[in-house]
Amino acid sequence: MLYKNVNRKELANKIYRNVGFSRVISENILNDIFYTIILSFKENKKVKISSFGTFSKKRKNSRIARNPKTKEKKIITSRNVVTFKASNFFKNEINLK
Numbered sequence: 001m002l003y004k005n006v007n008r009k010e011l012a013n014k015i016y017r018n019v020g021f022s023r024v025i026s027e028n029i030l031n032d033i034f035y036t037i038i039l040s041f042k043e044n045k046k047v048k049i050s051s052f053g054t055f056s057k058k059r060k061n062s063r064i065a066r067n068p069k070t071k072e073k074k075i076i077t078s079r080n081v082v083t084f085k086a087s088n089f090f091k092n093e094i095n096l097k
Contacts, residue, residue, distance in 0.1 A: 008034075041082070053086040 008030060015026035037055065040047050047055040062078040086094075 041080075051087055051089045053084055053090055056083050056085075057081070058083050 008027075012023065012027040012030045015021065015029055016023050019026070021029070037047050041055075041057045044057065046057075049055075057080050060079055060081055063076050064073055065076050066073050
């Protein structure tokens with residue numbers, strides 16, 4: 001099965017078509033949503049979207065990794081990563097046939 005990526009422009013177009021706002025306003029709404037999510041992570045908050053899921057920030061410690069081809073060891077620095085846990089409703093929706 002071949003999957004197609006959905007990008008920011010396509011999401012803005014969906015808002016434009018379904019809600020009826022202009023394209024510029026639809027893009028601004030989408031940008032504001034993403035900006036709000038980023039600000040929440042900077043404030044160490046989780047982002048919970050009802051019937052969709054929860055985004056949260058997790059800290060990964062530094063570690064030593066090895067390139068499988070060259071066997072060269074390298075240190076991966078500590079960093080923050082985003083995790084997503086889908087809601088039960090979302091899981092059920094994507095598993096419907």
